Amino acid sequence: MIVKILENKLSECIKSLYGAELTQGQNQIQETKKEFEGDYTVMVFPLVKISKKLPEQTAEEIGHYLLENAAEVIKFNVVKGFLNLSISPEFWLKYLKSEEKNENTGFCASSEQSRVILVEYSSPNTNKPLHLGHIRNNLLGYSVAGILAAAGHKVYKTNIVNDRGIHICKSMLAWQKWGNGANPENTGKKGDHLVGEFYVLFDKEYKKQVAALKASGIEEENAKKEAPLLQEAQEMLRQWENNQPEIRNLWSMMNAWVYKGFDETYRKMGVDFDKIYYESETFMQGKEEILQAVEKNIFQQKEDSSVWVDLTADGLDEKILLRSDGTSVYITQDIGTAILRQQDFAFDDHVYVVGNEQDYHFKVLKVVLQKLGYTWADSIYHLSYGMVELPEGKMKSREGTVVDADNLIDEMVQTATAMSKELGKLDEMTTEESTKTNYMIAMGALKYFILKVDPKKTILFNPKESIDFNGNTGPFIQYTHARIRSLLKKAVEQNINIELDTNTEITEKEKSLIKNIYNFASVIEEAAKRHSPALLANYCYEMAKEYNQFYHDIKILTEENEEKRAFRLVLSEKVAQVLKNAFNLLGIDVPERM
RNA sequence: GGACGCAUAGCUCAGCUGGAUAGAGCAACGGCCUUCUAAGCCGUAGGUCUCAGGUUCGAAUCCUGAUGCGUUCACCA
Structure with a gap:
């Protein structure tokens, strides 16, 4: 993990520059907030006690050290006591390349040493x-x-x-x-x-x-x-x-x-x-x-x-x-x-x-x-x-003041069907296919609505306001998946080469998507530790949202530069796959078309 | 009464082991389809993070207390 690498470099750095050992609490590296430049941020405040210098100065010194001694770090900037590190695009591209053929990105296989867990x-x-x-x-x-x-x-x-x-x-x-x-x-x-x-x-x-x-x-x-x-x-x-x-x-x-x-x-x-x-x-x-x-x-x-x-x-x-x-x-x-x-x-x-x-x-x-x-x-x-x-x-x-499970499911299916019809989305499908898709969307909306909230919190359900299909919802994520699958289908039809070249230039948004994919494993781990599907649901939403922005702003299939096109298709495919696998963990299916 | 839990925008919710100017969606208002699916994208507006103390370089987050809401303490399940 890149964070682990950086943490190790940081302790090495503190030892080398100031001759001190870092304690757990002092070694704080987290993802850089979106509004700042960089990928990971070192919290310098806890380190000034060691350096006995101003936060900015300490940050500069550490920044220079990491730039020279950590191959992944290619740039840094300092804002107050925050040292923002930029990781090389090659690192992200190589990661994507290494996962290109892996259909279970983020998943950890069980082994003889695995714990046996019963879930009642x-x-x-x-x-x-x-x-x-x-x-x-x-x-x-x-x-x-x-x-x-x-x-x-x-x-x-x-x-x-x-x-x-x-x-x-x-x-x-x-x-x-x-x-x-x-x-x-x-x-x-x-x-x-x-x-x-x-x-x-x-x-x-x-x-x-x-x-x-x-x-x-x-x-x-x-x-x-x-x-x-x-x-x-x-x-x-x-x-x-x-x-x-x-x-x-x-x-x-x-x-x-x-x-x-x-x-x-x-x-x-x-x-x-x-x-x-x-x-x-x-x-x-x-x-x-x-x-x-x-x-x-x-x-x-x-x-x-x-x-x-x-x-x-x-x-x-x-x-x-x-x-x-x-x-x-x-x-x-x-x-x-x-x-x-x-x-x-x-x-x-x-x-x-x-x-x-x-x-x-x-x-x-x-x-x-x-x-x-x-x-x-x-x-x-x-x-x-x-x-x-x-x-x-x-x-x-x-x-008798209960919302019956069977009735609710039936109502969800009716609503989804009516909505598809209104939007004319499934007109080209056979009846069998559209029935299946409507069902998938209905259950996606219902399941996501329930699973996205922290398990320990009370859910307020208002039967008069039917469950949404737009915004932060299951169908939004299903839709994102369907869009990508449609792209990929066309790519196959047009015989487009999708060989990923790790020297391709990438934008901030693209890097951000790769980082999201990279984080999938730790999101699963955290969700398991905290027994919370909500973390996974929110992760999917972030991913889908970012992808839709990307999809809207940038040409994918119609991009003239073949390397860029290939990269974007590989990235898209990976996003679709992660969304599908993550939704699968929520018990939600995703359609190829909708 | 004792114990436990919750309190963030009008509504529904995020906010990881304390970190930068507290984020989304819905609803409201204004834009974007002759171009890869508009169930989409962009923008505007909306906040005393229930209140009061404390710890800390730094608190929505940790501690104490208060208030409000909920659950529970059954020869119910």
Whole structure:
């Protein structure tokens, strides 16, 4: 890396000029801001203590040294305490040349030494369809997994399906009571949506019961516990855990409907998994683990036989692990699943993509696993992302104020189709091709809209203002790619030679584009380290923007000078490739034409 | 109440381990298609980086406090 080279030269320089060793913090080299001349800038302020001279003078001295002793440096200028270094065009051209045939520029291949990383994401409940919040989760998980792999790790995508529990029993109970045998076939409804309706119905009826009890003079708190519907659901859960056949059959049937629906939504979103775990198959492991720990006195069983762990010494509260009737709670399965996964994969890191409303839960999970004696518990990382909110606040599935995933995707496709038609962009395509392209653009807009914001921040989604297709958007970058591909196609048709000559003259804008390409690897690395697809999205935007300026200002295909033309085509091709590969890491496809 | 998180242009967001005059997009206004795709390019306007202290040669960035918003502490998931 050029920065490393410069840093080494700088320490050499300080030693030679002033006889001092540089500390980490004093050796500061960063990219030169656009408005100044140069490629990299040495911060001279921290060095004046060593040189005991004015910043400008120090900068001059260092500049001269580097000019003479660093082959890559061909020029320098000093502005206040900033020493701006210019790197030779040959350096950039040689870099481009060396990457010309590499289709995986910026990517780091995995090896035997790579860390094994599990990325858990999606984690749906099988009692309701996916909504916009889940979309963010899925896009983040898929993308982060891809980024980690591109950074050289061995990555496995996993999904824990929360297919059992009191919430599932609620929709089952509602179906049993009021379903009249409804199923996806006889209602024509998508399975997950159908089941979701019963979940909402349960809540509605339950609230009625609570209100009635309150009206009869019972305190709200007790009314909530005593409502017959809830008691019935609880009884159903006990029967489920006791393998009561009728309940198990109902459960299997309704879950099958949901899975079919989920599969369709996953396919539309373009996400997938290496291994799917089901809570119904892992919770027993957690339960056993907890009971064993009770015997070892790690956890405490109360008189009503509920099991608790006291975490007050860790700055947390007391946490229930098993209910008094012996049934499992949410964290029970998480314990079992984590242990199973360590057995299955022997992971070095385990990333959980889960909303920030569960920050506390993951703190607890980590401490509980540590208390159970698992040293690998330290390697658990909670990728805590912000909620997706509507202008009127949080989405609540029970209250129906959610943006449904399937609907949103359909609407995006409609908007993209209408826009293409208005612009007359896809007129020359076959129906099949334009359908595919519109879909690609729609998903590009949606995915980019979500992934470009820092994962930890809340996203505000206003359904009234549809997602943009112009400006800093997915389609903008897809368009840039399509433009380049079109150029390259013409170049092939015209039999244009694209052999890169490293002596070609290059402009500032061209150099800047090469630098962008050069930075791809470190952007991937940083995005992996920070678990942030947003960094990659912003990188793509910068690249596309610069390319469009270049494309607008400079002739490429029509350039008369053959060397320049060849160089510009090679550069263009590389930009297209990097955009495509980077977008691929965001789970977004790019079209050849649009 | 305790814990955690967030606060940057009218709106939506960038701003890397502290560095030069805080950047984009949208919306508004004004230009650019007989020339490689105008889903594009250029320009104008828009800011007390919530507030108050502190550390530093230097703070949107780090520390402390305040304010506002959000989340969480369930025999919910």
